[in-house]
Amino acid sequence: xxxxxxxxxxxxxxxxxxxxxxxxxxxxxxxxxxxxxxxxxxxxxxxxxxxxxxxxxxxxxxxxxxxxxxxxxxxxxxxxxxxxxxxxxxxxxxxxxxxxxxxxxxxxxxxxxxxxxxxxxxxxxxxxxxxxxxxxxxxxxxxxxxxxxxxxxxxxxxxxxxxxxxxxxxxxxxxxxxxxxxxxxxxxxxxxxxxxxxxxxxxxxxxxxxxxx
Numbered sequence: 001x002x003x004x005x006x007x008x009x010x011x012x013x014x015x016x017x018x019x020x021x022x023x024x025x026x027x028x029x030x031x032x033x034x035x036x037x038x039x040x041x042x043x044x045x046x047x048x049x050x051x052x053x054x055x056x057x058x059x060x061x062x063x064x065x066x067x068x069x070x071x072x073x074x075x076x077x078x079x080x081x082x083x084x085x086x087x088x089x090x091x092x093x094x095x096x097x098x099x100x101x102x103x104x105x106x107x108x109x110x111x112x113x114x115x116x117x118x119x120x121x122x123x124x125x126x127x128x129x130x131x132x133x134x135x136x137x138x139x140x141x142x143x144x145x146x147x148x149x150x151x152x153x154x155x156x157x158x159x160x161x162x163x164x165x166x167x168x169x170x171x172x173x174x175x176x177x178x179x180x181x182x183x184x185x186x187x188x189x190x191x192x193x194x195x196x197x198x199x200x201x202x203x204x205x206x207x208x209x210x211x212x213x
């Protein structure tokens with residue numbers, strides 16, 4: 001084995017095991033005094049040219065990396081779980097047990113004003129939907145749960161909704177509920193509502209309602 005080839009092999013081993021790119025000086029400090037680092041790097045770069053792994057120099061530091069044209073092989077898509085905030089969990093529970101319910105009614109149960117953020121997240125995740133408008137002064141928008149809500153929590157229908165203890169275990173509720181937080185049985189509301197079909201002013205009204213609230 002020639003000295004040049006031995007140097008090339010040592011440089012390859014150092015770069016392969018390094019946690020970060022190494023400069024020529026870093027390599028020289030680890031190699032025998034007679035090693036020609038520049039020549040070893042040039043030979044190694046030529047040997048890796050066109051292969052799946054290449055030797056590249058970035059900011060005067062050397063590293064082994066995947067060839068640019070094969071970077072797509074390293075990409076993996078995955079769904080990141082989105083954690084619901086305490087406000088979103090409480091809002092979802094209230095909607096589930098009190099539907100059809102309005103934002104004002106959600107605020108009344110929680111005891112605090114519910115910002116648009118909590119409802120926006122639940123709407124975006126498809127756990128809550130806009131049902132219609134209550135037949136009452138102001139015609140407020142009503143909210144209810146979706147089939148995705150039932151699927152996510154493994155429920156056949158709304159009558160299978162668990163009690164408070166079970167909802168905490170399922171992650172629907174935090175351990176510290178606000179004062180006055182209670183539940184009704186779902187599906188018993190006698191409130192009359194109109195569907196949102198042909199309600200072209202809904203989005204504007206919802207934004208105005210949210211800003212006013």
